[in-house]
Amino acid sequence: MNPSANLFLIGPMGAGKTTLGKKLAEHYGLQFIDLDDEIERRCGVSVATVFEIEGEPGFRQRESKCLAEMCQLRGIVLATGGGSVLLPENRAMLSAHGFVLYLPVTVDQQLSRLARDRKRPLLQAPDRRERLTAMATVRTPLYEATADLRLDADSNQIIKVMETAVQQLDARWQILGQAA
Ligand SMILES: Nc1ncnc2c1ncn2[C@@H]1O[C@H](COP(=O)(O)OP(=O)(O)O)[C@@H](O)[C@H]1O
Ligand SMILES: O=C(O)C1=C[C@@H](OP(=O)(O)O)[C@@H](O)[C@H](O)C1
Ligand SMILES: [Mg+2]
Numbered sequence: 001m002n003p004s005a006n007l008f009l010i011g012p013m014g015a016g017k018t019t020l021g022k023k024l025a026e027h028y029g030l031q032f033i034d035l036d037d038e039i040e041r042r043c044g045v046s047v048a049t050v051f052e053i054e055g056e057p058g059f060r061q062r063e064s065k066c067l068a069e070m071c072q073l074r075g076i077v078l079a080t081g082g083g084s085v086l087l088p089e090n091r092a093m094l095s096a097h098g099f100v101l102y103l104p105v106t107v108d109q110q111l112s113r114l115a116r117d118r119k120r121p122l123l124q125a126p127d128r129r130e131r132l133t134a135m136a137t138v139r140t141p142l143y144e145a146t147a148d149l150r151l152d153a154d155s156n157q158i159i160k161v162m163e164t165a166v167q168q169l170d171a172r173w174q175i176l177g178q179a180a
Pocket of ligand 1: 011014017018019020079113157158
């Protein structure tokens with residue numbers, strides 16, 4: 001399988017995986033899929049409800065199963081959830097089936113972008129900064145290890161982030177038929 005067939009976005013909550021993923025799919029004429037939306041479609045309930053009923057382990061199982069199915073597709077831009085890299089089998093799937101773009105983000109940016117968020121269960125903590133920092137400690141090395149490309153794009157203007165992303169992807173990612 002040509003790992004260039006798909007583009008997978010990884011990174012913490014609030015990095016902009018969903019937002020940028022949609023734009024990149026449009027730009028490259030590929031299908032956009034958001035892993036969380038896909039899980040919700042299959043379950044018929046929100047991610048928050050899955051966490052409520054089945055806890056994080058239940059959600060991770062569903063996430064992994066859904067990711068495996070998405071990896072069978074070709075020509076997709078997939079925005080993963082921030083915790084998708086936690087399971088080693090998920091990291092292996094991402095690397096084997098797509099070009100992996102990592103969007104880093106600072107905890108300050110996360111706090112500001114997600115200030116009003118009520119949909120992300122892991123963020124509903126009394127001390128959000130502490131929670132996000134603890135998550136970053138565990139996850140940053142996993143993002144780094146899985147990434148084919150790390151996008152340095154601190155701008156809060158999504159249009160600028162998009163420009164940088166396309167520039168870097170055009171140099172590094174050989175899409176589908178264009179692959180040598
Ligand atoms: N580069 C950016 N600058 C400013 N706000 C952004 C940027 N990228 C995303 N956002 C905003 O941050 C929030 C979270 O973005 P989202 O794409 O859902 O992130 P993720 O899928 O990585 O959790 C949204 O309100 C989105 O509009
Ligand atoms: O970081 C995480 O563990 C999660 C991130 C969320 O997706 P986003 O990264 O798109 O916010 C979603 O999958 C769920 O709330 C868990
Ligand atoms: Mg998202």
